[in-house]
Amino acid sequence: MTEITLDEIRSRVDQHWDAIVDLLSHKVAFAAVSAKGITGDHMRRSAEFVSDELRKLGVDTRVVQSTNPDGTPGAFEVVGSKIVDDDAPTALLYAHHDVQPVPDPSQWNTDAFTATTKGDRLFGRGAADDGGGIAIHAGSLLALGEDLGVNIKVFFEGEEEMGSPSFIPFIKAHKDAFESDVIIVADSGNWSDKIPSLTTSLRGNTAVDVIVRVLGHPVHSGQFGGPILDANTVAAMLISSMYDADGSLQIPGLKCQEPVGGLQQDIDETTLRHDAAVLPSWKLTGTDSLASRLWTKPSVSVIGFDAHPVEGSFNVLADSAAFRLSLRTAPSQRPEEAQQALTDFLKQHAPFGAVVEVKPLENGMGWAMDPSSEAVHDAQAAMTQAFGVEPINKGEGGSIPFIPELQKLFPQAQVLVTGPEDPQSNAHSPNESISLYGLRNNIIAEALLMRALAR
Structure with a gap:
C-alpha cells in the first residue's frame, strides 16, 4: 500500500475544501426536517442528494425506503458500498441526513436553512447535526480517492431525530449492507473545536x-x-x-x-455555565465530577x-x-x-x-466504548496527528440508542463514535453552527484513520 503523509492528506483536503463546504451548504438548504414527515418528498430529495454526492466519489449507493414495525412506509435511507479489495477490512460509515425542526425562526440570527459563514463558523440547521457528519465522511473519501485502502459501506439514516423506529427492522432486512469490521458513527462531538475527542460512552x-x-x-x-x-x-x-x-x-x-476509560480532564465549570447560558445565581446541582454528572x-x-x-x-x-x-x-x-x-x-x-x-x-440502551480496542488506538493517533494535540476522550449525556443495537447485531465490529460538534454548535437549538477549522481537521483525522485501518 502506497504511503501517504499527513501533509499530503492535508493538501488534498485543502484542494477540495470549497467542494466540501458547498456540499454541506446544499445539504442545509434541503431543510430535511423529519418531524414534518419522514415519508415526505423533502426527505426523499435529501436522501437522493446525499446518494448522488457519494456516487460521485465512487460509492455505489442507492436510496431505499424502510418499513416501520407496523408495516407502514418508513424513512428514506441511503445505503451503499465501495469495495477495493475483498481481503481488506471494511469500515461502515454512519451519519443521518434528517434534521431538527426550527420552531421559532425569530430566535435565529440568520436564515436557518441558508448556510451562512461568519468568521470560522458555518451557521444553519443541520450544519453540525448531522450535515457535518456527512461532510466528514464525504471529505475523507474525496481526499483519499483511489488511495482508500479499506472497503467502505455507508448508511445515512433519515429518521434519527425521530427516534429511529424502523432502524432495527431495516438492518435485519439488509444485514449484508452492515457487515463490517469497524463502524464509524459521525454523530457526536469534540472537546472543543481545537481539541478532538472520541466519545467513550452514551447514557x-x-x-x-x-x-x-x-x-x-x-x-x-x-x-x-x-x-x-x-x-x-x-x-x-x-x-x-x-x-x-x-x-x-x-x-x-x-x-x-465513573467515566469510561477514566477521567482525563473534568469539564470546566465556567465553560459549562457559558455554553448552557446558566444564570449567575444558579448553583450547579449534584456531587462528584461534572463529567460524571453529565456523562455517566x-x-x-x-x-x-x-x-x-x-x-x-x-x-x-x-x-x-x-x-x-x-x-x-x-x-x-x-x-x-x-x-x-x-x-x-x-x-x-x-x-x-x-x-x-x-x-x-x-x-433506549446506553453504550460504552472498549478503550482497549485496536480501532480506538488508531483513531486517537489519527486525531493527534490531524489536530496537533492529543484527544481528550469524553462521554455524552445524550443517547443514541441504535449504537448498542448495532453492537448487539454485529458483536465482532469495533464501534467508534466521532462527530462534527463542539460546545458552541447549538445542535437542536437556535443558531446551530459548525466550526470550519474543526470540520477540516475531522476530515483529515478520518482519512488518516482509514489508512491506519487498511494497514
Whole structure:
C-alpha cells in the first residue's frame, strides 16, 4: 500500500475544501426536517442528494425506503458500498441526513436553512447535526480517492431525530449492507473545536408519563383551598421528592458509574455555565465530577407538563395534573430496570394519598466504548496527528440508542463514535453552527484513520 503523509492528506483536503463546504451548504438548504414527515418528498430529495454526492466519489449507493414495525412506509435511507479489495477490512460509515425542526425562526440570527459563514463558523440547521457528519465522511473519501485502502459501506439514516423506529427492522432486512469490521458513527462531538475527542460512552434513556389525581372534579379554591392542595402543587411535590438537598437523584435502583476509560480532564465549570447560558445565581446541582454528572450518572427532566395557562386562569383547584419525565440512565444500566425503579419510587411517594398513575414509554440502551480496542488506538493517533494535540476522550449525556443495537447485531465490529460538534454548535437549538477549522481537521483525522485501518 502506497504511503501517504499527513501533509499530503492535508493538501488534498485543502484542494477540495470549497467542494466540501458547498456540499454541506446544499445539504442545509434541503431543510430535511423529519418531524414534518419522514415519508415526505423533502426527505426523499435529501436522501437522493446525499446518494448522488457519494456516487460521485465512487460509492455505489442507492436510496431505499424502510418499513416501520407496523408495516407502514418508513424513512428514506441511503445505503451503499465501495469495495477495493475483498481481503481488506471494511469500515461502515454512519451519519443521518434528517434534521431538527426550527420552531421559532425569530430566535435565529440568520436564515436557518441558508448556510451562512461568519468568521470560522458555518451557521444553519443541520450544519453540525448531522450535515457535518456527512461532510466528514464525504471529505475523507474525496481526499483519499483511489488511495482508500479499506472497503467502505455507508448508511445515512433519515429518521434519527425521530427516534429511529424502523432502524432495527431495516438492518435485519439488509444485514449484508452492515457487515463490517469497524463502524464509524459521525454523530457526536469534540472537546472543543481545537481539541478532538472520541466519545467513550452514551447514557441510555427512558421516559414515563405521570398523572396525579387529588379530586373527582375541579372545585373552588376559596371554598376548599387549605385542607386540599391542587394537583399541580402535589405534582410539584412529587417531582421534588426525587432529589436530595444537593440536587442529586435519590431514587433507589438507579445506577451510577465513573467515566469510561477514566477521567482525563473534568469539564470546566465556567465553560459549562457559558455554553448552557446558566444564570449567575444558579448553583450547579449534584456531587462528584461534572463529567460524571453529565456523562455517566442518571438525570431526570420534566419535559412536558399539562396545566391551565396563566392567561385565563381562575380560582379553581385542579383535580389532576399530567407531566412527562425523561430519565437519562448510566451507560451500563438496562433502561427497563431504571424505568421500573422510577415508577416504583413515584407510586411509593405519592403526597398525602394522591393517586399516581405511571405510563411507561420508550426505552433506549446506553453504550460504552472498549478503550482497549485496536480501532480506538488508531483513531486517537489519527486525531493527534490531524489536530496537533492529543484527544481528550469524553462521554455524552445524550443517547443514541441504535449504537448498542448495532453492537448487539454485529458483536465482532469495533464501534467508534466521532462527530462534527463542539460546545458552541447549538445542535437542536437556535443558531446551530459548525466550526470550519474543526470540520477540516475531522476530515483529515478520518482519512488518516482509514489508512491506519487498511494497514
